Amino acid sequence: MKNLKLVGILLIVMLLALAGCGSAQDEGSDDDSGSDNGGGDDASSEEVRVTLGTGGTSGTYYPLGVAMTEQIFADAEGVSQSRAVSTGASVTNAQELAEGKYDAVLIQNDIAYYAVNGETLEDFEGNTVDNMAGMTSLYPEDIQVVTTADSDIESLDDLNGKNVAVGDQGSGAEANAKQILEAAGITYDDITPEYMGFGDASQGLQNGTIDAAFITAGAPTSAIQELGANKDVNVLSLSDDVINDLTSEYSYYTERTISADTYADYGQEEDINTVAVMAILVVDSELPEDTVYNMTKAMFENREEMEAAHDRGSDITLEGARDGMSIDLHPGAEKYYDEEGVSAE
Missing domain, CATH: 3.40.190.10 (Periplasmic binding protein-like II)
Known part of the structure:
Protein backbone atom coordinates (compact mmCIF):
# COMPACT_ATOMS: atom_id res chain seq x y z
CA MET A 1 0.00 0.00 0.00
CA LYS A 2 2.79 2.37 0.90
CA ASN A 3 4.35 1.81 -2.52
CA LEU A 4 1.03 2.51 -4.24
CA LYS A 5 0.62 5.75 -2.28
CA LEU A 6 4.17 6.78 -3.20
CA VAL A 7 3.55 6.08 -6.89
CA GLY A 8 0.31 8.07 -6.74
CA ILE A 9 2.07 11.04 -5.16
CA LEU A 10 4.81 10.93 -7.78
CA LEU A 11 2.25 10.86 -10.60
CA ILE A 12 0.46 13.89 -9.16
CA VAL A 13 3.76 15.81 -8.88
CA MET A 14 4.67 14.96 -12.47
CA LEU A 15 1.26 16.05 -13.78
CA LEU A 16 1.50 19.37 -11.93
CA ALA A 17 4.99 19.95 -13.33
CA LEU A 18 3.81 19.23 -16.89
CA ALA A 19 0.84 21.56 -16.46
CA GLY A 20 3.20 24.31 -15.28
CA CYS A 21 5.43 23.88 -18.32
CA GLY A 22 2.44 23.99 -20.65
CA SER A 23 1.21 27.20 -19.03
CA ALA A 24 4.63 28.87 -19.44
CA GLN A 25 4.80 27.82 -23.09
CA ASP A 26 1.31 29.21 -23.74
CA GLU A 27 2.25 32.55 -22.19
CA GLY A 28 5.41 32.67 -24.31
CA SER A 29 3.39 31.97 -27.47
CA ASP A 30 1.06 34.90 -26.72
CA ASP A 31 4.04 37.24 -26.39
CA ASP A 32 5.58 36.03 -29.65
CA SER A 33 2.29 36.42 -31.50
CA GLY A 34 1.92 40.01 -30.30
CA SER A 35 5.45 40.85 -31.48
CA ASP A 36 4.92 39.30 -34.92
CA ASN A 37 1.80 41.38 -35.51
CA GLY A 38 3.56 44.61 -34.59
CA GLY A 39 1.21 45.24 -31.67
CA GLY A 40 1.97 46.57 -28.21
CA ASP A 41 4.02 49.46 -26.92
CA ASP A 42 7.33 47.98 -28.10
CA ALA A 43 6.15 47.84 -31.74
CA SER A 44 4.79 51.40 -31.69
CA SER A 45 8.18 52.73 -30.60
CA GLU A 46 10.15 50.68 -33.12
CA GLU A 47 12.55 52.78 -35.18
CA VAL A 48 12.23 52.86 -38.98
CA ARG A 49 14.77 52.92 -41.76
CA VAL A 50 14.22 55.74 -44.26
CA THR A 51 15.27 55.45 -47.90
CA LEU A 52 14.89 58.72 -49.82
CA GLY A 53 14.50 58.75 -53.61
CA THR A 54 16.15 61.84 -55.10
CA GLY A 55 17.19 62.39 -58.74
CA GLY A 56 20.26 62.32 -60.95
CA THR A 57 23.60 63.17 -59.40
CA SER A 58 23.92 66.24 -61.67
CA GLY A 59 20.67 67.79 -60.46
CA THR A 60 19.62 69.51 -57.24
CA TYR A 61 17.65 66.71 -55.58
CA TYR A 62 20.63 64.47 -55.00
CA PRO A 63 22.96 66.75 -52.98
CA LEU A 64 20.04 68.04 -50.92
CA GLY A 65 18.79 64.50 -50.37
CA VAL A 66 22.20 63.35 -49.17
CA ALA A 67 22.33 66.24 -46.69
CA MET A 68 18.83 65.42 -45.44
CA THR A 69 19.47 61.74 -44.89
CA GLU A 70 23.05 61.75 -43.65
CA GLN A 71 23.07 64.90 -41.54
CA ILE A 72 19.45 65.45 -40.47
CA PHE A 73 17.08 62.46 -40.60
CA ALA A 74 19.71 60.01 -39.38
CA ASP A 75 19.62 61.76 -35.99
CA ALA A 76 15.84 62.20 -35.81
CA GLU A 77 14.06 60.30 -33.06
CA GLY A 78 12.33 57.24 -34.49
CA VAL A 79 14.78 56.83 -37.39
CA SER A 80 17.36 54.06 -37.05
CA GLN A 81 19.02 54.62 -40.43
CA SER A 82 18.52 56.84 -43.47
CA ARG A 83 20.08 57.02 -46.92
CA ALA A 84 19.58 58.84 -50.22
CA VAL A 85 19.38 57.03 -53.58
CA SER A 86 19.96 58.53 -57.04
CA THR A 87 16.88 57.94 -59.24
CA GLY A 88 15.12 59.03 -62.42
CA ALA A 89 13.45 61.79 -60.34
CA SER A 90 9.80 62.82 -60.03
CA VAL A 91 7.72 60.34 -62.05
CA THR A 92 9.93 57.37 -61.19
CA ASN A 93 9.96 58.44 -57.54
CA ALA A 94 6.16 58.51 -57.38
CA GLN A 95 5.85 55.08 -58.96
CA GLU A 96 8.48 53.50 -56.74
CA LEU A 97 7.06 55.10 -53.59
CA ALA A 98 3.80 53.36 -54.50
CA GLU A 99 5.70 50.08 -54.83
CA GLY A 100 7.25 50.49 -51.38
CA LYS A 101 10.78 50.92 -52.66
CA TYR A 102 11.19 54.30 -50.92
CA ASP A 103 9.88 55.79 -47.70
CA ALA A 104 10.22 59.38 -48.91
CA VAL A 105 10.92 61.07 -52.24
CA LEU A 106 11.73 64.47 -53.70
CA ILE A 107 9.23 65.37 -56.40
CA GLN A 108 7.76 68.27 -58.35
CA ASN A 109 4.45 69.53 -56.96
CA ASP A 110 2.69 69.11 -60.30
CA ILE A 111 3.81 65.49 -60.63
CA ALA A 112 2.73 64.76 -57.04
CA TYR A 113 -0.74 66.11 -57.82
CA TYR A 114 -1.03 64.03 -60.99
CA ALA A 115 0.15 60.91 -59.12
CA VAL A 116 -2.34 61.24 -56.25
CA ASN A 117 -5.25 62.11 -58.53
CA GLY A 118 -4.41 59.77 -61.42
CA GLU A 119 -4.46 62.59 -63.95
CA THR A 120 -2.79 64.07 -67.01
CA LEU A 121 0.35 61.98 -67.42
CA GLU A 122 0.02 58.58 -69.09
CA ASP A 123 1.96 57.04 -66.21
CA PHE A 124 -0.77 57.95 -63.73
CA GLU A 125 -4.03 57.91 -65.71
CA GLY A 126 -6.07 55.30 -63.90
CA ASN A 127 -3.11 54.45 -61.65
CA THR A 128 -3.26 56.60 -58.56
CA VAL A 129 -0.53 56.60 -55.95
CA ASP A 130 -2.46 56.02 -52.74
CA ASN A 131 0.32 56.13 -50.14
CA MET A 132 1.77 59.61 -50.78
CA ALA A 133 1.54 62.39 -48.18
CA GLY A 134 3.22 65.78 -48.12
CA MET A 135 5.99 66.65 -45.68
CA THR A 136 7.28 70.05 -46.84
CA SER A 137 7.66 72.40 -49.77
CA LEU A 138 11.28 73.15 -50.61
CA TYR A 139 12.19 75.60 -53.38
CA PRO A 140 11.23 76.69 -56.92
CA MET A 278 7.89 73.76 -56.74
CA ALA A 279 10.09 70.98 -55.41
CA ILE A 280 8.45 69.21 -52.48
CA LEU A 281 9.34 66.38 -50.10
CA VAL A 282 6.71 63.67 -49.69
CA VAL A 283 6.62 60.56 -47.52
CA ASP A 284 4.85 57.23 -47.36
CA SER A 285 1.55 57.93 -45.61
CA GLU A 286 2.08 54.76 -43.54
CA LEU A 287 5.14 56.16 -41.74
CA PRO A 288 4.40 56.70 -38.02
CA GLU A 289 3.08 60.13 -37.11
CA ASP A 290 5.72 60.67 -34.41
CA THR A 291 8.54 59.75 -36.81
CA VAL A 292 7.43 62.21 -39.50
CA TYR A 293 6.89 64.87 -36.84
CA ASN A 294 10.46 64.38 -35.62
CA MET A 295 11.87 64.33 -39.18
CA THR A 296 10.08 67.60 -39.99
CA LYS A 297 11.25 69.21 -36.76
CA ALA A 298 14.84 68.07 -37.31
CA MET A 299 14.80 69.44 -40.85
CA PHE A 300 13.93 72.98 -39.86
CA GLU A 301 16.19 72.97 -36.82
CA ASN A 302 19.16 72.00 -39.04
CA ARG A 303 18.58 74.07 -42.18
CA GLU A 304 22.24 75.04 -42.33
CA GLU A 305 23.08 71.51 -43.47
CA MET A 306 20.95 71.96 -46.60
CA GLU A 307 22.28 75.47 -47.18
CA ALA A 308 25.80 74.05 -47.19
CA ALA A 309 24.83 71.26 -49.61
CA HIS A 310 23.37 73.47 -52.37
CA ASP A 311 22.50 77.12 -53.02
CA ARG A 312 18.80 76.17 -53.16
CA GLY A 313 19.02 75.06 -49.55
CA SER A 314 18.72 78.72 -48.55
CA ASP A 315 15.27 78.83 -50.18
CA ILE A 316 13.94 76.21 -47.76
CA THR A 317 12.16 78.05 -44.94
CA LEU A 318 9.65 77.16 -42.27
CA GLU A 319 7.48 80.09 -43.37
CA GLY A 320 7.21 78.62 -46.86
CA ALA A 321 6.90 74.99 -45.81
CA ARG A 322 3.26 74.71 -46.93
CA ASP A 323 3.41 76.99 -49.97
CA GLY A 324 2.70 75.14 -53.20
CA MET A 325 1.96 71.87 -51.37
CA SER A 326 -0.31 70.16 -53.89
CA ILE A 327 -1.38 67.12 -51.83
CA ASP A 328 -2.56 66.45 -48.27
CA LEU A 329 0.06 66.70 -45.56
CA HIS A 330 1.13 63.74 -43.45
CA PRO A 331 -0.43 64.14 -39.96
CA GLY A 332 3.05 64.24 -38.39
CA ALA A 333 4.14 67.18 -40.55
CA GLU A 334 0.81 68.94 -40.11
CA LYS A 335 1.10 68.61 -36.33
CA TYR A 336 4.51 70.28 -36.39
CA TYR A 337 3.33 73.16 -38.61
CA ASP A 338 0.26 73.73 -36.47
CA GLU A 339 2.44 73.94 -33.38
CA GLU A 340 4.71 76.44 -35.14
CA GLY A 341 1.81 78.50 -36.48
CA VAL A 342 2.67 77.84 -40.13
CA SER A 343 -0.35 78.19 -42.41
CA ALA A 344 -0.78 77.48 -46.11
CA GLU A 345 -0.19 80.32 -48.59
Missing part, protein backbone atom coordinates in the same frame (compact mmCIF):
# COMPACT_ATOMS: atom_id res chain seq x y z
CA GLU A 141 12.46 74.40 -59.70
CA ASP A 142 13.33 76.48 -62.72
CA ILE A 143 12.70 75.20 -66.22
CA GLN A 144 15.95 75.95 -68.03
CA VAL A 145 16.41 75.49 -71.78
CA VAL A 146 20.16 75.46 -72.30
CA THR A 147 22.34 75.47 -75.39
CA THR A 148 25.89 76.55 -76.14
CA ALA A 149 26.74 80.17 -76.80
CA ASP A 150 28.18 79.31 -80.22
CA SER A 151 24.95 77.68 -81.47
CA ASP A 152 22.39 79.40 -83.71
CA ILE A 153 19.61 78.86 -81.15
CA GLU A 154 18.31 82.08 -79.62
CA SER A 155 14.68 81.19 -78.84
CA LEU A 156 12.31 78.22 -78.63
CA ASP A 157 11.38 78.73 -82.29
CA ASP A 158 14.95 77.89 -83.24
CA LEU A 159 14.55 74.38 -81.80
CA ASN A 160 12.72 73.24 -84.91
CA GLY A 161 14.74 70.53 -86.65
CA LYS A 162 17.20 70.22 -83.75
CA ASN A 163 18.24 67.35 -81.49
CA VAL A 164 16.78 68.29 -78.12
CA ALA A 165 17.24 66.51 -74.78
CA VAL A 166 13.84 66.50 -73.09
CA GLY A 167 14.70 64.63 -69.90
CA ASP A 168 14.38 60.97 -69.02
CA GLN A 169 11.34 59.41 -70.68
CA GLY A 170 8.31 59.85 -68.45
CA SER A 171 10.13 62.18 -66.05
CA GLY A 172 8.82 65.43 -64.64
CA ALA A 173 11.34 67.28 -66.78
CA GLU A 174 9.90 65.65 -69.90
CA ALA A 175 6.37 66.62 -68.87
CA ASN A 176 7.56 70.22 -68.54
CA ALA A 177 9.37 70.06 -71.89
CA LYS A 178 6.22 68.84 -73.68
CA GLN A 179 4.06 71.54 -72.13
CA ILE A 180 6.53 74.33 -72.92
CA LEU A 181 7.04 73.17 -76.50
CA GLU A 182 3.27 72.98 -77.00
CA ALA A 183 2.89 76.53 -75.67
CA ALA A 184 5.41 77.60 -78.33
CA GLY A 185 3.55 75.68 -81.06
CA ILE A 186 6.20 72.94 -81.30
CA THR A 187 5.63 69.17 -81.11
CA TYR A 188 8.01 66.22 -80.93
CA ASP A 189 7.45 65.84 -84.67
CA ASP A 190 9.23 69.18 -85.17
CA ILE A 191 12.35 68.14 -83.26
CA THR A 192 14.35 65.00 -82.60
CA PRO A 193 13.64 64.32 -78.91
CA GLU A 194 16.47 62.71 -76.98
CA TYR A 195 15.52 61.05 -73.69
CA MET A 196 18.34 61.54 -71.22
CA GLY A 197 19.12 62.82 -67.76
CA PHE A 198 20.79 66.14 -67.03
CA GLY A 199 24.33 64.78 -66.81
CA ASP A 200 24.07 62.97 -70.14
CA ALA A 201 22.50 66.06 -71.71
CA SER A 202 25.45 68.15 -70.55
CA GLN A 203 27.84 65.67 -72.15
CA GLY A 204 25.78 65.65 -75.34
CA LEU A 205 25.97 69.43 -75.58
CA GLN A 206 29.72 69.30 -75.04
CA ASN A 207 30.36 66.77 -77.79
CA GLY A 208 27.78 68.17 -80.19
CA THR A 209 25.40 65.19 -80.35
CA ILE A 210 22.51 67.34 -79.13
CA ASP A 211 21.74 71.00 -79.73
CA ALA A 212 19.73 71.99 -76.64
CA ALA A 213 18.40 70.51 -73.41
CA PHE A 214 15.46 71.02 -71.08
CA ILE A 215 16.50 70.95 -67.43
CA THR A 216 14.07 71.30 -64.54
CA ALA A 217 16.09 72.00 -61.40
CA GLY A 218 16.96 74.74 -58.98
CA ALA A 219 19.44 77.19 -60.45
CA PRO A 220 22.39 77.06 -60.44
CA THR A 221 22.30 73.49 -61.73
CA SER A 222 25.51 71.49 -61.72
CA ALA A 223 24.83 70.01 -65.18
CA ILE A 224 24.86 73.52 -66.65
CA GLN A 225 27.93 74.47 -64.64
CA GLU A 226 29.70 71.33 -65.89
CA LEU A 227 28.87 72.31 -69.46
CA GLY A 228 30.01 75.88 -68.81
CA ALA A 229 33.39 74.65 -67.61
CA ASN A 230 34.09 73.53 -71.19
CA LYS A 231 31.86 75.73 -73.35
CA ASP A 232 30.08 79.03 -72.81
CA VAL A 233 26.37 78.49 -72.21
CA ASN A 234 23.23 80.27 -73.30
CA VAL A 235 20.12 79.60 -71.19
CA LEU A 236 17.14 80.77 -73.24
CA SER A 237 14.38 83.07 -72.07
CA LEU A 238 10.78 82.12 -72.76
CA SER A 239 8.64 84.70 -74.53
CA ASP A 240 5.97 86.59 -72.60
CA ASP A 241 3.27 84.80 -74.63
CA VAL A 242 4.63 81.36 -73.74
CA ILE A 243 4.92 82.30 -70.06
CA ASN A 244 1.37 83.68 -69.99
CA ASP A 245 -0.01 80.59 -71.72
CA LEU A 246 1.74 78.27 -69.26
CA THR A 247 0.74 80.11 -66.10
CA SER A 248 -2.87 80.37 -67.35
CA GLU A 249 -3.15 76.73 -68.42
CA TYR A 250 -1.30 75.10 -65.51
CA SER A 251 -1.83 76.26 -61.95
CA TYR A 252 1.57 74.98 -60.79
CA TYR A 253 3.71 77.20 -62.98
CA THR A 254 4.91 80.54 -61.67
CA GLU A 255 6.89 83.16 -63.54
CA ARG A 256 10.56 83.30 -62.60
CA THR A 257 13.58 85.42 -63.50
CA ILE A 258 17.04 83.89 -63.07
CA SER A 259 19.72 86.54 -62.80
CA ALA A 260 22.45 86.46 -65.45
CA ASP A 261 24.89 86.45 -62.52
CA THR A 262 23.83 82.88 -61.74
CA TYR A 263 25.75 81.61 -64.78
CA ALA A 264 27.88 84.66 -65.58
CA ASP A 265 31.07 82.68 -64.97
CA TYR A 266 29.93 80.24 -67.64
CA GLY A 267 29.18 82.74 -70.39
CA GLN A 268 25.57 83.74 -69.67
CA GLU A 269 25.07 87.40 -70.61
CA GLU A 270 21.36 88.11 -70.00
CA ASP A 271 18.75 87.47 -67.32
CA ILE A 272 16.63 84.40 -67.98
CA ASN A 273 12.82 84.76 -68.02
CA THR A 274 11.18 81.40 -67.46
CA VAL A 275 8.68 79.50 -65.34
CA ALA A 276 9.10 77.24 -62.34
CA VAL A 277 7.33 74.50 -60.43
